[in-house]
Amino acid sequence: MTPPDGSLVDGIPADRVGVRDRGLHYGDGLFETLAVRAGEPLNWEAHLERLEEGGRRLSLPVPPADLLLDEVRRVSGGVDRCVVKLILTRGEGGRGYRPPDEARARRIVIASPWPDYPPERFDRGIQVRLCRVRLGRNPALAGLKHLGRLEQVLARAEWSDPEIHEGLMLDEPGHPVEGTMSNLFLVRGDGMLTADLSAAGVAGVMRRRVLEAAAGLGIEVVVRELTMEDICRASEAFFCNSLIGLWPVRRWLLEPVLEHDDWPLTRRLRNRLLEQGWLP
Amino acid sequence: MTPPDGSLVDGIPADRVGVRDRGLHYGDGLFETLAVRAGEPLNWEAHLERLEEGGRRLSLPVPPADLLLDEVRRVSGGVDRCVVKLILTRGEGGRGYRPPDEARARRIVIASPWPDYPPERFDRGIQVRLCRVRLGRNPALAGLKHLGRLEQVLARAEWSDPEIHEGLMLDEPGHPVEGTMSNLFLVRGDGMLTADLSAAGVAGVMRRRVLEAAAGLGIEVVVRELTMEDICRASEAFFCNSLIGLWPVRRWLLEPVLEHDDWPLTRRLRNRLLEQGWLP
Numbered sequence: 020m021t022p023p024d025g026s027l028v029d030g031i032p033a034d035r036v037g038v039r040d041r042g043l044h045y046g047d048g049l050f051e052t053l054a055v056r057a058g059e060p061l062n063w064e065a066h067l068e069r070l071e072e073g074g075r076r077l078s079l080p081v082p083p084a085d086l087l088l089d090e091v092r093r094v095s096g097g098v099d100r101c102v103v104k105l106i107l108t109r110g111e112g113g114r115g116y117r118p119p120d121e122a123r124a125r126r127i128v129i130a131s132p133w134p135d136y137p138p139e140r141f142d143r144g145i146q147v148r149l150c151r152v153r154l155g156r157n158p159a160l161a162g163l164k165h166l167g168r169l170e171q172v173l174a175r176a177e178w179s180d181p182e183i184h185e186g187l188m189l190d191e192p193g194h195p196v197e198g199t200m201s202n203l204f205l206v207r208g209d210g211m212l213t214a215d216l217s218a219a220g221v222a223g224v225m226r227r228r229v230l231e232a233a234a235g236l237g238i239e240v241v242v243r244e245l246t247m248e249d250i251c252r253a254s255e256a257f258f259c260n261s262l263i264g265l266w267p268v269r270r271w272l273l274e275p276v277l278e279h280d281d282w283p284l285t286r287r288l289r290n291r292l293l294e295q296g297w298l299p
Numbered sequence: 300m301t302p303p304d305g306s307l308v309d310g311i312p313a314d315r316v317g318v319r320d321r322g323l324h325y326g327d328g329l330f331e332t333l334a335v336r337a338g339e340p341l342n343w344e345a346h347l348e349r350l351e352e353g354g355r356r357l358s359l360p361v362p363p364a365d366l367l368l369d370e371v372r373r374v375s376g377g378v379d380r381c382v383v384k385l386i387l388t389r390g391e392g393g394r395g396y397r398p399p400d401e402a403r404a405r406r407i408v409i410a411s412p413w414p415d416y417p418p419e420r421f422d423r424g425i426q427v428r429l430c431r432v433r434l435g436r437n438p439a440l441a442g443l444k445h446l447g448r449l450e451q452v453l454a455r456a457e458w459s460d461p462e463i464h465e466g467l468m469l470d471e472p473g474h475p476v477e478g479t480m481s482n483l484f485l486v487r488g489d490g491m492l493t494a495d496l497s498a499a500g501v502a503g504v505m506r507r508r509v510l511e512a513a514a515g516l517g518i519e520v521v522v523r524e525l526t527m528e529d530i531c532r533a534s535e536a537f538f539c540n541s542l543i544g545l546w547p548v549r550r551w552l553l554e555p556v557l558e559h560d561d562w563p564l565t566r567r568l569r570n571r572l573l574e575q576g577w578l579p
Contacts, residue, residue: 026318044384045448118455157434172325191498219435
């Protein structure tokens with residue numbers, strides 16, 4: 020079977036979009052990255068809720084859920100596994116930065132092959148470096164999965180070593196926030212910590228699922244500004260997103276290097292997520 | 300004559316670009332907005348230098364200047380006046396945020412009609428409001444004219460009153476930085492102030508020309524972090540960009556409202572810029 024590589028623009032098969040699209044010009048839009056199995060996007064309701072929250076914050080009307088779901092299914096071609104990226108932009112129009120008075124979202128739905136992350140990454144854990152590029156703080160954009168991701172691009176460009184699997188990003192004042200493509204959780208004692216995202220970071224769907232799974236297991240999660248000391252004092256740490264699931268940290272490439280050789284609480288959480296059907 | 304509305308993608312007439320372009324997905328690219336007269340972009344060398352500086356910072360190779368200039372001329376159709384937006388994206392490729400190892404810029408060159416800003420805006424001055432949306436601080440992106448401009452979009456969406464001509468944007472801690480689409484200069488005594496852009500803001504080409512014109516006139520310009528008090532204490536203020544030239548402030552819509560009824564130093568500067576051929 021050929022890998023899915025199709026795309027729809029406003030529901031019509033197309034691999035191009037207008038050069039005047041505000042998504043291209045200004046990053047004026049939102050996206051969701053979906054793990055799709057046999058045409059069904061995992062955690063669809065959670066993705067949709069985040070999209071709607073983003074739409075509210077950007078005053079960008081989100082198209083009907085049924086329409087979006089239909090387009091995700093169509094573009095996936097029903098293959099066993101693939102990734103579908105659902106992009107909403109504010110389309111064309113407006114004068115300069117000013118959005119058009121009657122905003123209408125343009126839908127760009129793109130299928131890609133399932134990434135070949137080695138399945139043993141959970142069992143063996145990952146190596147994580149500290150990125151030099153930081154996350155600017157801006158409550159107006161924080162939490163949103165918007166189209167302006169140059170900070171992540173520059174951070175991810177800092178390394179090419181395939182044995183380094185993720186990079187930790189700090190906000191401008193130096194608080195750990197998340198990975199370049201994932202959210203971060205730290206284990207301390209019986210509980211967990213994760214970064215408050217009210218000024219920087221992306222509120223990931225898998226992060227939300229982890230919070231729900233932790234609640235289900237009675238594990239307390241404190242959401243607050245993190246420090247490097249929190250990382251040093253954690254007994255376990257993991258990064259998560261909708262495609263990778265949970266990746267526990269084996270080695271933080273800091274000075275000095277920090278190592279974790281087991282992650283029992285992360286394992287419990289992951290089992291819970293598997294039971295709920297929330298992991299790809 | 301019909302207004303120019305053509306576009307070139309990598310030198311080929313096209314009004315569409317691939318849906319997988321990294322400019323759309325991540326804001327991974329740069330742009331220049333050019334005032335073009337009879338095919339000749341104003342301040343071309345200055346635009347080119349900024350583009351090359353941006354390319355260095357993003358590790359995005361800027362195509363040869365001759366090629367870019369040729370495409371700007373072609374797309375303008377030689378009309379008396381138009382705007383040409385020159386966008387460079389990192390094209391397609393790479394895995395997620397990670398840029399492809401062999402970066403190559405995609406060129407998107409788009410002509411638009413000259414905007415109908417009333418010419419009396421210089422003589423009468425403009426009204427400026429204070430935007431609620433702020434600019435995140437990030438030295439990795441500061442100064443760059445990159446494709447992630449959602450802060451400006453949200454700030455510009457705060458008002459629709461055509462009698463308000465620009466919005467003042469503060470950085471996160473509350474320092475005045477620039478307008479939604481322009482840079483800000485303040486006059487105090489015999490000299491001027493403008494914001495330091497090492498953590499937020501766009502280093503505008505007209506800002507550079509103003510600095511050069513001020514130097515030519517022996518006017519001292521202090522570049523530093525600004526405060527709201529600097530705005531209150533200024534005897535004149537103006538916003539500038541490559542299309543509007545200089546717009547002096549008649550009224551700051553602050554509490555209390557601040558008014559300026561003349562702008563002699565701004566006038567001197569503007570005459571100098573006109574003599575140099577730097578204003579559209």
